[in-house]
Amino acid sequence: MFKTLKAALLAAACVPGLAAAQDLDRMSSDELYALAKEEGTVTVFSLSSRIARVEKAFEEAYPGIDLIGLDLSSAKQIARVVAEQEAGVHAVDVLYMADAPVVLRDLLAPGRIHTYVPPRVADQLDAQFKAPLLVHRLSTKVLMYNEAAYPDGSPITNLWQLTLPEWRGKVMMVDPTQRGELLDLLTEIALHPDEMAAAWKAQFGTDIEVDGDLTGAGEQFIRNLFLNDLVLVSNSDDLSKAVGTKDATDPPVGFGTYSDRRDNEEEGWALQVANDVEPANGILFPAVLAVADKAPNPAAARLLIDFMFGDDSADGGPAFAPFNVPGDYATRTTIADDPDSVPLEELNAWTINTEAVAENRARIADLIITLQ
Missing domain, CATH: 3.40.190.10 (Periplasmic binding protein-like II)
Structure with missing residues (x-):
């Protein structure tokens, strides 16, 4: 079994796209930004209209990168990505969606999306929120x-x-x-x-x-x-x-x-x-972030996901502000829930x-x- 695993890993290392993705996955936000500026844009499908506020904050934090946010329900995102990729089109970079049962079956399992966990916050997320999907909030x-x-x-x-x-x-x-x-x-x-x-x-x-x-x-x-x-x-x-x-x-x-x-x-x-x-x-239920397969702007995609987890302040700062509201619960342990929320441990759901x-x-x- 271990020989088979070693062979698979060696084979993966020989695939340039996969090796490049692994390199990007390990980079800091500063390193990603240097590459993302060359890409110049990043497109995200979002289950929430609050992506418009994220767009403004992201472009202020990272000048030179145009964030294009499209407000689409999870069902429409899934259907669109499947249809586009089957037609050989790879136009979106980041997916922000719910409907995790379908995401697992129709997107993750066939390799239409990839789970990327920003190194900056990896130690501040419970294991259940890092795999198989990256959970941004509940x-x-x-x-x-x-x-x-x-x-x-x-x-x-x-x-x-x-x-x-x-x-x-x-x-x-x-x-x-x-x-x-x-x-x-x-x-x-x-x-x-x-x-x-x-x-x-x-x-x-x-x-x-x-x-x-x-x-x-x-x-x-x-x-x-x-x-x-x-x-x-x-x-x-x-x-x-x-x-x-x-x-x-x-x-x-x-x-x-x-x-x-x-x-x-x-x-x-x-x-x-x-x-x-x-x-x-x-x-x-989980709201998840994922990188689309063959994302046209892979560095900017990861930079955006990193950004959406907020800064190191107690409320997550402007990057997380659109989601730090009553009834949304951050998965990042350093971010405090809105004081008007029923505490997560007391929410009867x-x-x-x-x-x-x-x-x-x-x-x-x-x-x-x-x-x-």
Whole structure:
């Protein structure tokens, strides 16, 4: 086995592209900058519109490099990269995305992306955040409510309450067939049948009876939620506005992004996370950074990833500022979470099991199609 491994490593060293990538992976940010200035540009697909703020800060920090940031959902990023690379096109440098179960299967496994861990921060990241994918931060899809309409706290304390007649047509979600993070949320719920069964008993006082064609209480919850006129919208802005508008009368609740609370003041919202919910209020999921295969600007790609992990200040400085908001959780241990956040250890959300979700999401997607 060791002879085979040694031979493979020697063969890899003989491949110029791979050797060059390994050299870049070891370089400091100053060394990368010297090469990146010659490249002159770097293109990133981003799941977050906050890439516009990163663009400004990056170009100020590294004059001579033009950052081109394109705001694309994770699903659109994955589809575009697969299509372009199959056509022999290699136009993007960095991918900033979620939907980790699909990323692992469709991008990492076939070599369409590569994991690069900046040496500067490698010792400040737990092993789980460095491989197989580099995790920049943890984000959420959790139950959100309007704290102006409900000043005493969330009106929902048990997920099964969302299936009651009084909440018919008053629960919202971005369409899970269009946004992978929401499909991951429902899949993760399905993967916790025992907790969902216990929550049913806590709410109704009886043991749950699961429909014969379903597997477990989590799938029963999904069916009951859709049958209670779950409202599906096309984007998170529509959801946040409907749930969070301060003067709304009898507003709905919704499975949204906790970090959208950062826009409360500017948008006139009163979004707040429903944290005291049995058995959980939603999911934590990784937002990952990766270098595209055959990136046209490989030095600038690595420099950007290094930059996005922030400086050595407690809040990560201007490079991390767009993501240091309530409901986003840095993976770099030196960066303190926003003081308005529920501490990560107290957030009542399931961290997605990427491998298990990857194995089961197709089944849950099929179930959802029958319910829409």
